[in-house]
Amino acid sequence: MRKFNLNNVHLKNKLLIIYFLSVFIPILLTNIIFYHVTTGNVKKQKMQDLTLAFEQIANDFSNTVDEAIGVSSTIYTDDTLHDFFETEYETVTDYVIEYESTFRNFNKYSPVYSAIKSITFYTDNHSMLFAGGIEEITENIQNNHWYQDITQLQYSHPIVRRTASIDTFSVIRQLNYFQTNTREKFVKIDLNTEIIRQAFGNIAFQGNIYLLSEHGRIEYTTDSEVPRQHSTYFTDVHSSSKDSTIFEQEFDLNYLDGWKVVGVVSENAILEGVQNSRKFILYLASINFLVPSFIIIWISSSLHARLLRIVRHMKRMKNQNFELIDGVEYKDEIGQLTSEFNRMSQKINDLINDVYIANLQKKDLELKRKQAQLSALQSQINPHFLFNSLETIRMRSLLKKESETAKIIQNMAKLLRNSITWGKDWVTVEEELKIIQCFLEIQQYRFGDKLLFEIEVDEEAKGFMIPNMSLIPFVENASIHGIESKKGNGFLHIKIEKISEGLRFTITDDGVGMDKERLKNLVDSIQTKEDMGESIGVKNVYYRLKLHYGNQFTFDIKSSVGQGTKVQIIFPSKRV
Incomplete structure (x- = not known):
């Protein structure tokens, strides 16, 4: 096997080797590394932004619920309100007088707290008029799932439940703080629907938000494809989303025990910033590739073309064609080689005319x-x-x-x-x-x-x-x-x-x-x-x-x- 020697490689191929080893491959590797590093940084930054947005959503929802929880705690420990619901009223007039002096003060929470839409009290005191924010505990109320959940609690703490629709959430709490409690009563504080939508509709989070109960049922979501009329579980939705990133935060609160917020973001959304930066990388790579390539091709073509012209004239010399190389006599090495070739060709031609022809004549005489x-x-x-x-x-x-x-x-x-x-x-x-x-x-x-x-x-x-x-x-x-x-x-x-x-x-x-x-x-x-x-x-x-x-x-x-x-x-x- 013949040993490789760089001196046996044609000049054109040497220039190509220089081009690939010194320009093409370094630029290609540099851009690939730059692309991957940039992609990693953009993706990392994107994940940080999505994490902050997701935490903000969870915190906004938790703060909204906390406002209602705070109001429920105030109502829960109010002895005046307790006496108001425990009293057996003889006449309607007595109830109205007591209602005007006691109960109307609690309506002030709705305009003060933007998170609260309305406050409704439920009681089994039949001596009261069921109007103006006071409702009777009827059989229909008892059949609601939120009523069953609040009555089955072993401890006295509020619960959060979806009561009317997928967009309506309520804080429900039994009013059994005092030992003299003889009647069944509880308060239901409905949260402001618009506030809930704003909390979960954070535009900084480019994905779908799911609020899950302790059983994994979707209580609220920004995903328009999830049906709102039926109970849907998150596992049913997520099984079809394979190329996605999951964000999850569970609430560490007794009234939201087992509840959590889950965010699902597709890879395309995460890499959207990377795709935007990809064009910039491609433009930069094209400039880094085309400009050096043009310069090397321009310089190498000058060398290669002029050397080939010298080789062609040298090959013609074996057929006794001593034609000189026309053109400007440049001062670089190839220009000097061209000048020396012309001088040598002219000298050989003169020697042939002066010596070779004379020798032929001598041979002819011999x-x-x-x-x-x-x-x-x-x-x-x-x-x-x-x-x-x-x-x-x-x-x-x-x-x-x-x-x-x-x-x-x-x-x-x-x-x-x-x-x-x-x-x-x-x-x-x-x-x-x-x-x-x-x-x-x-x-x-x-x-x-x-x-x-x-x-x-x-x-x-x-x-x-x-x-x-x-x-x-x-x-x-x-x-x-x-x-x-x-x-x-x-x-x-x-x-x-x-x-x-x-x-x-x-x-x-x-x-x-x-x-x-x-x-x-x-x-x-x-x-x-x-x-x-x-x-x-x-x-x-x-x-x-x-x-x-x-x-x-x-x-x-x-x-x-x-x-x-x-x-x-x-x-x-x-x-x-």
Whole structure:
């Protein structure tokens, strides 16, 4: 696995990495943290505000009831009022006189205490007139739940009950303070309905308020969906409110024993302030995100575009396009790099014009010189070969005086024709073999049975292209220097085969051969740039192969005295 290296990352990706690590991620994390902290603070403050509002509601209701409780305590201990209800009146006149002097004083509580709507006394004293705030304890009264609750109390303390509707509450108390009490009597103080609504309708508490009795029954609520005609329990309502926050406060008073105020606020109401602040956070985050992003993109685009322009011009240089970079030469590092590139490009272009072109001209002259040398080498083969051929014909004609020379003359004509058309540098193996065949027939005509030869050629090797007259000098050396100097008959074997490296030419004779020293001198003289001297044909071929193939061809000579000589050449498939 290749190890990660920042130097292998493209500049554009590096700028993106800088952007994400230095701008995007820090801003994103900062805003997320800021949002959560702000949300927590807003929610905490909201909960504190709701708690204070809820406590205020409970306290307002408790204070309202306390006013009525205070009035009930005053009435409870008033001995004059006790005597008024205990007296058996003989006539209506006596009752009216006593009512006017005693009872009317208690009507002053209603206008003094705003929490009190009205005060009603109930008694079983039938000598009294039941009017003007005094009512008879009838069977209907006895059937009311608040009457049953007050009569079942073991201790003498007031109770608070919903008496008429869900909005009407009353403080009820038995008047049995004195031991001389002989009659049943109690007072019912109705609380001001509007005061109750104001107490529970605190706009600072954004939820529903439920006043619950000791049995969990809803006695009062601001929830408009709760039916007012029937007894509804809070558990029935709250079971459908799962995503809500519950506020609860129980009254620690004997007359409100088990009663409590419950507030239910939905999460949406609590988070309303958070949602309002969310827009501000989003706006602030957008500014923090967009402004740095714009600045980084603006600066990075300047760097990236200018560097890409330099890279494009540098790539064009490999195609010898030394176009200069146009534009203002800025003073930053990229501007300096651009200026240096233009200076380098101009310098290279000048060097090419001054040095490279001059070098090409020199190479061209050198090539022409080598071509002239090659032509000179080639031209040296023809006179040398024709001299030997013509000398053979002359000697044969002088000795035998026969017309059989027609065949040899025909072969000479072929050789002469090939010499005239020397300008053809490359020929096929098949064309080269025709010249070799003519030469060997001439030599065989000269030596008679002294020279025997065999030519073995692969069919696929006949079309291989080789330099013109690159094989015949070795055939000439083998026949003249190898076979001719030998006593007795000689055999010459030529083999041409196609191999993976190219073409392999092998010529073997069983002539006189050479000793090691002479062979070494021959090889050294061929491979060094000496004057032609001896072995001109072999040297010509070696130099021509050197010019055409460089060091890619293989040339090998092996020889032993009395056993003959073997020459092997491997022609590569490609030329230099």
